Amino acid sequence: MTTLTLSKALNEGLRKALEDDPKVLIMGEDVGKLGGVFRVTDGLQKDFGEHRVVDTPLAESGIIGTAIGLALRGYRPVCEIQFDGFVYPAYDQIVSQLAKMRYRSLGKVSLPVTVRIPCGGGIGAVEHHSESPEALFTHIAGLRVVACANASDAYTMIQQSISCDDPVIFFEPKRRYWDKGEVDTTAGGLAGAQPLDEARVAVEGSDVTLLAYGPMTRTAVEAALAAREGGRSVEVIDLRTLSPLDIDTITASVRKTGRCVVAHEASVFGGLGAEIAARVTEQCFYHLEAPVLRVGGFATPYPPSRLEEHYLPDLDRVLDAVDRTFGY
Amino acid sequence: MTVDVDGAATTTAPLEPIQLLTPEGERIEHPDYPLDLDAESIRGMYRDLVLVRRIDTEAIALQRQGELGIWASLLGQEAAQIGSGRALGPNDMAFPTYREHGVAWCRGIDPVQLLGLFRGVSHGGWNPEEHKFHLYTIVIGAQTLHATGYAMGVQRDGADEAVIAYFGDGASSQGDVNEAFVWASVFNAPVVFFCQNNQWAISEPNERQTRVPLYQRAYGFGFPGLRVDGNDVLACYAVTKKAMQAAREGQGPTLIEAFTYRMGAHTTTDDPTRYRVAADLEAWKLKDPIERVRAYLVRSAQAEPEFFAEVEAEAEAVGASVREACRTMPDPPPMDIFKNVYDQPNQILEAEREQFAAYLDSFADAEGGAR
Numbered sequence: 001m002t003t004l005t006l007s008k009a010l011n012e013g014l015r016k017a018l019e020d021d022p023k024v025l026i027m028g029e030d031v032g033k034l035g036g037v038f039r040v041t042d043g044l045q046k047d048f049g050e051h052r053v054v055d056t057p058l059a060e061s062g063i064i065g066t067a068i069g070l071a072l073r074g075y076r077p078v079c080e081i082q083f084d085g086f087v088y089p090a091y092d093q094i095v096s097q098l099a100k101m102r103y104r105s106l107g108k109v110s111l112p113v114t115v116r117i118p119c120g121g122g123i124g125a126v127e128h129h130s131e132s133p134e135a136l137f138t139h140i141a142g143l144r145v146v147a148c149a150n151a152s153d154a155y156t157m158i159q160q161s162i163s164c165d166d167p168v169i170f171f172e173p174k175r176r177y178w179d180k181g182e183v184d185t186t187a188g189g190l191a192g193a194q195p196l197d198e199a200r201v202a203v204e205g206s207d208v209t210l211l212a213y214g215p216m217t218r219t220a221v222e223a224a225l226a227a228r229e230g231g232r233s234v235e236v237i238d239l240r241t242l243s244p245l246d247i248d249t250i251t252a253s254v255r256k257t258g259r260c261v262v263a264h265e266a267s268v269f270g271g272l273g274a275e276i277a278a279r280v281t282e283q284c285f286y287h288l289e290a291p292v293l294r295v296g297g298f299a300t301p302y303p304p305s306r307l308e309e310h311y312l313p314d315l316d317r318v319l320d321a322v323d324r325t326f327g328y
Numbered sequence: 329m330t331v332d333v334d335g336a337a338t339t340t341a342p343l344e345p346i347q348l349l350t351p352e353g354e355r356i357e358h359p360d361y362p363l364d365l366d367a368e369s370i371r372g373m374y375r376d377l378v379l380v381r382r383i384d385t386e387a388i389a390l391q392r393q394g395e396l397g398i399w400a401s402l403l404g405q406e407a408a409q410i411g412s413g414r415a416l417g418p419n420d421m422a423f424p425t426y427r428e429h430g431v432a433w434c435r436g437i438d439p440v441q442l443l444g445l446f447r448g449v450s451h452g453g454w455n456p457e458e459h460k461f462h463l464y465t466i467v468i469g470a471q472t473l474h475a476t477g478y479a480m481g482v483q484r485d486g487a488d489e490a491v492i493a494y495f496g497d498g499a500s501s502q503g504d505v506n507e508a509f510v511w512a513s514v515f516n517a518p519v520v521f522f523c524q525n526n527q528w529a530i531s532e533p534n535e536r537q538t539r540v541p542l543y544q545r546a547y548g549f550g551f552p553g554l555r556v557d558g559n560d561v562l563a564c565y566a567v568t569k570k571a572m573q574a575a576r577e578g579q580g581p582t583l584i585e586a587f588t589y590r591m592g593a594h595t596t597t598d599d600p601t602r603y604r605v606a607a608d609l610e611a612w613k614l615k616d617p618i619e620r621v622r623a624y625l626v627r628s629a630q631a632e633p634e635f636f637a638e639v640e641a642e643a644e645a646v647g648a649s650v651r652e653a654c655r656t657m658p659d660p661p662p663m664d665i666f667k668n669v670y671d672q673p674n675q676i677l678e679a680e681r682e683q684f685a686a687y688l689d690s691f692a693d694a695e696g697g698a699r
Binding site: 051056057059061062064065066067068069070071072073074075089092093096097100101102103104105106107108109110141142144164165166197243244245246247248 | 450451453454456465467474475478503504507508510511514668672675
């Protein structure tokens with residue numbers, strides 16, 4: 001086991017992927033010499049060359065569009081979108097081309113493209129640098145959407161995403177880049193890792209199920225520890241995969257606890273929590289002691305950073321939602 | 329054109345389109361494009377032109393009879409497509425729009441597969457690598473980036489291949505096309521941008537897309553552009569051949585503007601009488617891409633009347649066969665909706681699939697099974 005920051009774990013995972021498969025390419029703005037604005041690709045161009053770690057022109061649609069072409073040619077591009085709010089120029093290529101090529105070709109074409117997106121707020125940034133657009137991607141058939149929450153998952157999930165034959169939107173929890181964690185970087189670590197399409201029970205509990213992913217996972221775990229002091233047993237599930245959703249793990253937990261709270265940074269309205277609430281209601285109706293509650297961003301644009309602590313669901317707002325499920 | 333020390337093109341080619349065959353069928357020489365095709369090759373191109381026009385005519389008729397949902401006609405653009413399509417090497421990769429039926433023909437795609445797309449039985453479904461012809465792309469201009477990325481892959485593989493990206497005058501306004509120009513230029517990718525300027529983007533004329541001739545745009549991006557008579561199959565062949573060879577030799581991209589005319593409607597749902605005058609069409613009919621080849625073959629005694637009769641008979645046969653295949657093309661079974669979304673099955677989709685299968689099965693008694 002090695003102690004790594006989440007950012008460094010991603011870096012090591014990318015390095016491993018580049019070593020293991022000569023078809024793996026990294027491309028994006030400033031990913032080469034600079035090593036990315038968050039240094040996730042630090043040192044990779046130096047070691048693997050400009051043909052494999054490519055500083056691209058500054059145009060997101062171009063990054064994804066050319067990655068599709070490279071994938072058609074047999075490459076496995078890993079694209080970096082510098083910030084969540086800059087993915088929209090690439091949205092057409094992702095939705096209309098990347099997601100649909102397998103279907104269009106009746107299964108004759110695979111596009112193993114990974115799109116890395118640092119997401120979420122909490123870093124005091126200017127507009128467009130703190131967004132959580134995951135629901136815009138989970139709504140799109142043909143895409144897999146995942147979110148890592150800790151260094152260990154960052155290391156394995158990035159490698160699993162790259163080796164996956166489907167396109168993967170890979171969300172990285174921006175404000176957790178510097179969180180440290182234990183990572184097994186041996187070959188056995190990756191082989192024994194949890195599959196990409198499974199959620200993980202982060203904290204076991206019996207009174208209420210608390211679902212989170214990405215940057216909110218740590219908040220949820222902290223909420224569970226705080227609730228424990230108050231005598232409440234919270235089961236935290238780190239979703240990891242947002243599409244396809246590991247609904248079986250979710251419903252198994254809710255059938256046990258009878259209560260469910262979903263937490264995400266994204267606006268609650270039309271967010272992933274809505275889909276989860278609907279499915280949990282459909283599949284666990286007779287087990288529920290309370291309606292599924294959601295806690296997250298408001299139905300507003302992301303606010304200026306001096307207000308973000310009010311917008312982001314923090315430990316207290318998560319605990320408030322947990323408390324409210326006991327009020328029915 | 330001149331080239332500066334960094335290799336970037338700095339001056340423009342002439343406005344007058346490159347032409348090797350006049351509308352009257354007179355063969356003219358061009359100093360930069362010597363062409364020595366034997367009679368058989370030219371007869372072959374004539375045959376291609378006639379057959380793809382015949383397939384197109386048949387498809388329009390099939391749409392009118394309700395056998396196709398829609399059809400995007402290539403009428404008038406046969407020479408641009410056959411000329412460029414026949415100039416490709418067997419390993420060169422082509423990225424089409426949704427109107428490249430002539431290029432598809434050159435790449436060995438069964439026309440019935442094209443009809444299947446417009447009939448609504450598939451979104452394409454052919455194997456791009458098998459034919460070196462990518463799937464039809466309907467979103468305007470998106471494929472130019474795929475072509476450029478593919479060319480970057482060719483570059484990395486060190487392969488003796490080039491890539492061609494088809495698009496139209498309307499697409500030249502798209503961000504993706506301009507981004508493709510930037511990428512191809514700065515990475516010196518082996519890709520040829522083949523713009524069929526058919527003068528109309530549905531109802532919008534060229535003037536709504538550009539204030540400069542389209543081929544001149546290339547110079548701003550740092551690579552050569554040229555204008556070719558898009559109704560001259562020999563000129564389209566020669567310029568494409570040369571540009572593809574330049575790309576293979578590491579000289580980077582070229583923009584070819586094939587100056588042509590969409591003689592039909594945008595698609596079978598369109599009504600061009602609302603936005604353009606009949607006189608234009610009449611003027612372009614005099615520049616028909618097929619008639620000039622026929623005139624040349626006759627004038628130069630490279631084809632006998634029997635040859636033209638044979639091609640006509642073959643066109644009839646191809647038309648009949650396409651027609652029959654289209655009319656008897658079955659709908660896919662409903663459960664095909666769920667196929668080929670992901671590489672592996674997943675919980676969410678499987679649950680929907682099973683639920684829908686059970687729903688269909690609930691009608692089994694009444695209708696003898698709906699699946």
